[in-house]
Amino acid sequence: MPPLRRRLRSRGFAAGTVVAALAFSLLSVPGLRTQGRAPEPQDPAQQKRLEWFHQAKYGLFIHWGLYAIPAGEWQGRRIPGIGEWIMNRARIPVREYGQLAGQFNPVKFDAGEWVKLAQDAGMKYIVITSKHHDGFALYQSKVSTYDVVDATPFGRDILKELAEACAKAKMPLGFYYSQAQDWHDPNGAGNDWDFGPDDRKDFDKYLRGKAEPQVRELLTGYGPVALLWFDTPRMMNVGDRARRFTDIVRKLQPDTLIDGRLGVAGDYVTTGDNVIPPDVQNTAWEVPATINHTWGYKSYDHDWKSPGTIIFKLVDIVSKGGNYLLNVGPRADGIIPEPSQYVLRSAGAWLKVNGEAVYGAGPTPFGDELGEPSSKGAKDLRGQPLMLARTEWRVTTKPGKLYVTFFAEPRAPFELPAMTNTVKRAYRLADGAPVDFKVQDGKTVLNVERPIYDPMATVVVVEIDGPAVIRGTR
Numbered sequence: 463m464p465p466l467r468r469r470l471r472s473r474g475f476a477a478g479t480v481v482a483a484l485a486f487s488l489l490s491v492p493g494l495r496t497q498g499r500a501p502e503p504q505d506p507a508q509q510k511r512l513e514w515f516h517q518a519k520y521g522l523f524i525h526w527g528l529y530a531i532p533a534g535e536w537q538g539r540r541i542p543g544i545g546e547w548i549m550n551r552a553r554i555p556v557r558e559y560g561q562l563a564g565q566f567n568p569v570k571f572d573a574g575e576w577v578k579l580a581q582d583a584g585m586k587y588i589v590i591t592s593k594h595h596d597g598f599a600l601y602q603s604k605v606s607t608y609d610v611v612d613a614t615p616f617g618r619d620i621l622k623e624l625a626e627a628c629a630k631a632k633m634p635l636g637f638y639y640s641q642a643q644d645w646h647d648p649n650g651a652g653n654d655w656d657f658g659p660d661d662r663k664d665f666d667k668y669l670r671g672k673a674e675p676q677v678r679e680l681l682t683g684y685g686p687v688a689l690l691w692f693d694t695p696r697m698m699n700v701g702d703r704a705r706r707f708t709d710i711v712r713k714l715q716p717d718t719l720i721d722g723r724l725g726v727a728g729d730y731v732t733t734g735d736n737v738i739p740p741d742v743q744n745t746a747w748e749v750p751a752t753i754n755h756t757w758g759y760k761s762y763d764h765d766w767k768s769p770g771t772i773i774f775k776l777v778d779i780v781s782k783g784g785n786y787l788l789n790v791g792p793r794a795d796g797i798i799p800e801p802s803q804y805v806l807r808s809a810g811a812w813l814k815v816n817g818e819a820v821y822g823a824g825p826t827p828f829g830d831e832l833g834e835p836s837s838k839g840a841k842d843l844r845g846q847p848l849m850l851a852r853t854e855w856r857v858t859t860k861p862g863k864l865y866v867t868f869f870a871e872p873r874a875p876f877e878l879p880a881m882t883n884t885v886k887r888a889y890r891l892a893d894g895a896p897v898d899f900k901v902q903d904g905k906t907v908l909n910v911e912r913p914i915y916d917p918m919a920t921v922v923v924v925e926i927d928g929p930a931v932i933r934g935t936r
């Protein structure tokens with residue numbers, strides 16, 4: 463390993479993009495800390511809980527609520543920022559925003575269709591907003607009538623229908639729950655335009671009277687909950703506030719995973735939104751990410767990521783040991799925007815053929831392919847070496863196998879980084895066609911066909927002796 467790279471590694475911070483490096487390093491900024499707090503060393507029960515998560519690798523995030531009705535516009539004005547924050551950004555009074563409930567009637571909602579989309583996309587779990595910061599619940603709650611059954615003409619319990627469809631398809635289902643911010647509750651965090659500053663509120667009254675009972679409802683009324691996805695842990699670091707939620711979860715459903723944004727360590731680390739770390743991380747982690755630039759639906763955000771970009775990000779994340787939780791924002795009529803469906807299904811078609819390189823796969827044993835520090839010694843905004851990402855290829859692993867995924871035609875001949883293992887066989891994953899290879903100066907050289915087989919991403923499987931790569935020259 464080059465000396466600079468080794469130095470960076472020893473700081474737990476190696477090659478990658480400057481943006482990713484900077485953004486991931488924000489996780490250590492006070493205030494954002496809890497977003498990425500590493501769990502304690504894993505106990506056996508936690509390891510067991512995480513087994514399905516490590517297999518799954520790719521999940522569907524769904525942000526849906528009343529904000530899908532204004533879809534980014536209020537009183538004829540486009541409101542900047544992410545769609546589900548419109549109440550906050552436009553300072554909409556609770557009384558006015560609450561009237562949206564009377565218009566919420568997503569007659570085209572079909573839980574089975576959503577689950578089918580996730581399956582076609584090759585996604586292995588679903589996480590949906592049960593209550594976002596606006597305080598509105600997508601299920602029937604007994605502790606508040608501000609929910610889809612009690613306050614809308616639709617009157618159907620969306621989570622119940624989704625839970626049933628997921629159970630039928632054996633699709634793990636998790637619930638996002640905004641534990642701290644609740645702009646509808648006078649004592650919830652975040653709404654200072656109706657209720658004044660947070661430090662004058664009786665926050666524990668809100669936690670005990672709404673958030674904790676609602677989390678209990680989620681864990682008792684909807685079958686097995688794969689994970690609880692808490693978010694924005696404002697004011698959660700006081701006393702036992704966060705711990706009270708952990709206790710509820712562990713008591714009611716000990717197998718439910720807790721994400722990294724509760725306010726105490728969960729079962730895995732949640733990175734910042736859309737932040738992919740620059741290198742392999744030695745803990746369970748997940749990137750929540752948008753397919754365009756918003757989580758909740760915005761009628762005028764059409765900047766969808768391409769299927770190729772999604773596949774690159776997925777393989778990049780898996781090669782660093784993480785999971786990809788990719789979001790869609792359904793419209794107010796219940797339909798997931800067609801362009802997102804197209805992107806997800808196209809990426810899913812690739813996964814159908816190449817999924818073996820992704821599901822249950824481990825991280826790269828190399829790291830050379832991820833990037834390198836600027837040769838000019840440039841520094842980023844935090845004074846760290848500027849990292850330049852490489853995007854030509856990635857490696858994922860299973861015992862005895864390397865999956866080398868090419869996103870661009872590789873240099874010919876293509877050299878794998880040095881390892882002492884013997885290569886037994888190399889072939890294309892998509893069709894099993896053999897790939898010629900030879901060993902030259904202790905390095906395996908692959909002769910990858912030109913033009914490249916699948917220009918989106920071509921996987922070559924390299925079978926080695928022994929379960930894992932041993933770096934070094936023969």
Ligand code: FHN
Pocket residue numbers: 544546547693694735750757
């Ligand atoms: O404020 C939320 C935002 O609306 C969205 O839910 C994302 C998803 O990760 N989380 C928060 C911002 O980080």
